Amino acid sequence: MMSQNSSNETGDFQLRKEVTNKTLASENAGRTPSQLEEGARYEALTLDAKDHPTLGKGFYGRVGNPTVMGLGAHGVTLMSLGVVFCGFRGVTINQAAVGNLCFSAGLYMFVCAQWELVLGNTFAWVVFGSFSGFYLSFAAILIPWFGVTAAFADAPESVMNNALALYVYVWCGIFMIIFLVSLKTNFVFVMIFLGVVVGAFFAGGMYDNLASGATAAAGRYSTAAGSFLFMSAAFGFYATFVQLLAAVDFPFALPMGDLSRFWPKPKPKKA
Numbered sequence: 495m496m497s498q499n500s501s502n503e504t505g506d507f508q509l510r511k512e513v514t515n516k517t518l519a520s521e522n523a524g525r526t527p528s529q530l531e532e533g534a535r536y537e538a539l540t541l542d543a544k545d546h547p548t549l550g551k552g553f554y555g556r557v558g559n560p561t562v563m564g565l566g567a568h569g570v571t572l573m574s575l576g577v578v579f580c581g582f583r584g585v586t587i588n589q590a591a592v593g594n595l596c597f598s599a600g601l602y603m604f605v606c607a608q609w610e611l612v613l614g615n616t617f618a619w620v621v622f623g624s625f626s627g628f629y630l631s632f633a634a635i636l637i638p639w640f641g642v643t644a645a646f647a648d649a650p651e652s653v654m655n656n657a658l659a660l661y662v663y664v665w666c667g668i669f670m671i672i673f674l675v676s677l678k679t680n681f682v683f684v685m686i687f688l689g690v691v692v693g694a695f696f697a698g699g700m701y702d703n704l705a706s707g708a709t710a711a712a713g714r715y716s717t718a719a720g721s722f723l724f725m726s727a728a729f730g731f732y733a734t735f736v737q738l739l740a741a742v743d744f745p746f747a748l749p750m751g752d753l754s755r756f757w758p759k760p761k762p763k764k765a
Contacts, residue, residue: 557613562737564606564622565686569730571599571629572690572723579697579720581713588636595633600626617675624668635661655705662698669694681751682733689726693719 571594578585607622634640635658646654673687696719703712736748 557609559737559741560606560609560613560622561615561618562734562741564603564610564618565730565737566734567598567602567606568625568686569727569734570594571727572730573727576693576720576722576724576727579693579700579716579723581717581720586716592633592636595629595636599629600633603629617679621672624672628665652705652707655701659698659701659705662694662701666691666694666698678754678757680753682729682736683750684753685729686726686733689722689724689729693722693726695719696722 571591574591574594575588578588578590603622603626607619607626610618610622635642638644643654646657669687669691673684673691676683676687696715700712700715700719703709703715732748733750736750739747
């Protein structure tokens with residue numbers, strides 16, 4: 495007789511029909527049932543836990559979708575940073591975004607990451623945990639109380655800018671990993687992480703140019719960085735909107751651009 499665990503294993507990521515309709519309604523035409531199942535595999539990780547076929551019971555059936563808040567906090571914070579890097583309305587001081595860095599993205603994404611961990615969503619856990627760490631650490635650089643800027647007070651300004659460039663480039667590494675993995679999820683997530691990777695790269699270039707005294711080039715890099723960060727934030731807002739529509743059973747659904755159809759179907763796990 496097949497055990498309950500073995501039965502759950504074979505259907506672990508199968509979505510119920512109504513959940514698939516909510517998230518992929520506009521993308522299902524002409525696709526086979528196996529393609530729909532594979533296309534919904536990742537969507538199962540970002541919908542409410544109560545809709546998950548194996549988690550939607552007991553405690554997990556009462557848990558909401560932490561992904562929505564994480565995406566919203568990311569969008570708000572990154573858009574505020576983006577407009578600062580672009581110098582919108584003359585605002586060029588990063589400290590203008592400290593509140594969002596600490597309490598919107600930093601705090602909310604940290605909390606969301608822990609709930610994603612509880613729900614078993616490894617990818618979302620790593621994403622929110624990593625971005626929470628980046629936002630909080632960047633805020634620490636900007637807040638005088640942490641003494642980061644004061645530590646460079648006696649050094650040439652180029653040293654501080656070189657340190658900031660290295661800091662951003664190192665973070666580009668984990669951002670690039672997340673971007674590459676997101677290629678199997680959906681178009682919206684790919685654009686979110688692409689904007690972050692390219693924006694962070696240009697931000698590092700801005701600090702490099704400031705260190706070498708090329709202020710005009712630094713300004714161009716700053717504008718480019720802000721533009722890509724703004725793009726990432728805009729797609730984050732769109733993803734938040736899509737998730738909220740699904741959360742309240744809105745009568746229509748917007749597409750996320752499922753990309754899993756372009757990848758080989760994973761082999762079934764051995765019992």
